[in-house]
Amino acid sequence: MAAVREYAVIDPVTGKLDRRIFSDQAVYDDELERIFGRAWLMIGHESLVPAADDFFHTYMGEDPVILTRDGAGRLHALLNMCRHRGNRVCRADDGNAKRFMCSYHGWTYRNDGALDHVPGESEAYYGALDKSALGLVEARVETYAGIVFATWDRNAPDLDAYLGxxxxxxxxxxxxxxxxxxxxxxxxxxxxxxxxxxxxxxxxxxxxxxxxxxxxxxxxxxxxxxxxxxxxxxxxxxxxxxxxxxxxxxxxxxxxxxxxxxxxxxxxxxxxxxxxxxxxxxxxxxxxxxxxxxxxxxxxxxxxxxxxxxxxxxxxxxxxxxxxxxxxxxxxxxxxxxxxxxxxxxxxxxxxxxxxxxxxxxxxxxxxxxxxxxxxxxxxxxxxxxxxxxxxxxxxxxxxxxxxxxxxxxxxxxxxxxxxxxxxxxxxxxxxxxxxxxxxxxxxx
Amino acid sequence: MNGVAPSRRISAVSPPAAGAQGEDGPLALTAQQALWLELNQFYIREAWLLDERKLKQWLDLFTDDVLYFMPRRKNVPRRELHRELTPLGDLAILEEDKRYLEMRVARLETGMAWAEDPPSRTRHLIGNLEARRLEDGEVEARTAFLVYRSHLETDHQLLSGCREDRLRKVDGAWKVRRRMIVLDANVLLDKNLSVFL
Known part of the structure; x- marks a missing residue:
């Protein structure tokens, strides 16, 4: 992230707003980091994944995210990106799946994000791959009355305080x-x-x-x-x-x-x-x-x-x-x-x-x-x-x-x-x- | 006509095509061919009404109890294609009755329906007609469409999809009593969907 730029775009005394924030690419890039990378983002609703192993494909800003309900009923928001090269591991809008397999080389993840299977793990990787460190990246998830929110920021306050x-x-x-x-x-x-x-x-x-x-x-x-x-x-x-x-x-x-x-x-x-x-x-x-x-x-x-x-x-x-x-x-x-x-x-x-x-x-x-x-x-x-x-x-x-x-x-x-x-x-x-x-x-x- | 000359001298069961002439005299069409011609004419007429913005006349092509329905289309694995289209009862792009269609047309005449003022320039190309007469006298017809929309200065969109219609004769004229429009899109690339399909 570039050095933090100081933004002063709205004058609270006159109500004048600098309209360049609506089209500037550098401003937009900062927004993805500082707003969409930090805030609690609404991503879906529990009723879209009512049963165990249901999933719903959504976004946090521009990041594709799979909202899953694992076998134990817990919700997860998983970055839809294989940790190997970065292909998406899910291409469907919604469905029911215990696992997500990357269509590139076959790395396979459980619906709680854990990397479960890598073809050639012992033969090609000589057993040296630390699968436990290569799960799908998971965001923090909380719900409000069934609405699912997620944030990438560990230091974000809890959702209750965020909504206030x-x-x-x-x-x-x-x-x-x-x-x-x-x-x-x-x-x-x-x-x-x-x-x-x-x-x-x-x-x-x-x-x-x-x-x-x-x-x-x-x-x-x-x-x-x-x-x-x-x-x-x-x-x-x-x-x-x-x-x-x-x-x-x-x-x-x-x-x-x-x-x-x-x-x-x-x-x-x-x-x-x-x-x-x-x-x-x-x-x-x-x-x-x-x-x-x-x-x-x-x-x-x-x-x-x-x-x-x-x-x-x-x-x-x-x-x-x-x-x-x-x-x-x-x-x-x-x-x-x-x-x-x-x-x-x-x-x-x-x-x-x-x-x-x-x-x-x-x-x-x-x-x-x-x-x-x-x-x-x-x-x-x-x-x-x-x-x-x-x-x-x-x-x-x-x-x-x-x-x-x-x-x-x-x-x-x-x-x-x-x-x-x-x-x-x-x-x-x-x-x-x-x-x-x-x-x-x-x-x- | 399907690119194939119709068999001659086969008497049409109903209704005969009026005035068709072959080299060897009057040309008879099968009932199926006659129906196809009639409906083809219907869809061409409809396309011109839409493109010439004669929307009140266009509304007359629908029965009073019409359902005008456009489901959403999802990405699903090939083995789950039965889930690709959202069923009636789920959120649709359009689920309109005649009254809502009338409101949409009347809205344009207020001069303040900003999505269509100035109006879009459209071209509806309707093809691939297949029609089948049903036992109850109604007809099931499906067509493919390409609709080009140009709006304001440089906005332009190409909408592709198919219509699955149920038609019935009312006072001698075909009217659509159910239309399902299936777009070939998941995320619509258009700023809005303010033209009729």
């Missing part, structure tokens, strides 16, 4: 039921954009009434979805909160509004309402009355690249991102309701999603503005809501006064600077956990 008080909000979507959640997906596609713009966009509620008005209009007419306008957004009871790099937007309203937004139409609203009522006592036991009844997580991102539920923005170079879209449903949700959520979610999000397809060209042109000579000298303006955020008596984190604010964007790029400038994890600050986690739900679910 962000979990207070995240629980209201990911940790509501005793039965846990099932992940469906992913759908995968490449976007010609810098990964940070996708993440930044996940708490940018300002763009919604402009970028997505066409979809909102037809869904209002065909599905009976609510009207969408800037005025409604400015007046909404939603807020932004920010903790440890995690951007959260949430709603605080005790109106019995169902928890899932995707898939609600005039025909399906009844299903959502019935389910909400039927599960409320359980959710209240798990999360306490305030979170069960009032708080509803909306758009959000988990630093660095977990976005909007279980979705991943995988960096593929400074101007390319592979987008992975999953849908999560609660396991014992009625099938009819699961279907409504699945169809509603895939109609809105994903490569073909009505909402999501309209984002790409905007993001892409933002990325490209960081390339051209004249444009890249002009900073982004992230000044909205400067001075209108702070601690709140009821909500953890740094909280904005309004739903429409660039507070989270400014803080996201400040968090980015903290990671990029710190020589090691000891210098990356973590907010103390002060939230009251009422109820029985834990990190484990």
């Amino acid at each position: 008080d962000a979990r207070w909000y995240l629980d209201t979507v990911f940790n509501r039921r005793d039965c846990g959640m099932q992940a469906l997906g992913p759908m995968k596609w490449l976007e010609p954009v810098n990964w940070k713009t996708l993440v930044d966009n996940c708490s940018d509620n300002y763009h919604v009434p402009t970028s997505h008005l066409s979809s909102a209009l037809v869904q209002m007419r065909w599905l009976g979805r609510p009207r969408l306008s800037h005025e409604d957004q400015f007046a909404s009871p939603h807020r932004h909160a920010f903790v440890n790099g995690h951007s959260l937007t949430f709603r605080d309203a005790d109106d019995g509004m169902p928890r899932y937004v995707h898939g609600i139409s005039k025909e399906t609203a009844r299903l959502f309402e019935e389910y909400h009522r039927a599960t409320l006592p359980e959710v209240e036991r798990r999360l306490g009355a305030l979170r069960a009844r009032r708080i509803q997580l909306a758009n959000h991102s988990i630093f660095p690249n977990g976005i909007l539920g279980l979705r991943l923005a995988l960096p593929r170079g400074p101007r390319k991102t592979e987008f992975w879209h999953f849908v999560l449903v609660e396991r014992d949700m009625p099938e009819e309701l699961q279907r409504a959520i699945r169809i509603g979610s895939q109609a809105n999000n994903g490569a073909a999603g009505m909402f999501e397809q309209d984002d790409v060209d905007n993001w892409r042109q933002v990325t490209e503005a960081s390339v051209s000579r004249r444009a890249r000298r002009l900073p982004q303006d992230l000044s909205m809501g400067l001075g209108h955020a702070g601690p709140h008596p009821d909500y953890p984190g740094l909280v904005s006064e309004r739903y429409i604010s660039e507070n989270n964007q400014r803080l996201f790029y400040q968090r980015w600077e903290e990671f990029m400038n710190a020589p090691d994890w000891a210098r990356i600050p973590l907010a103390p956990m002060t939230a009251r986690f009422d109820g029985t739900a834990t990190m484990r679910g």
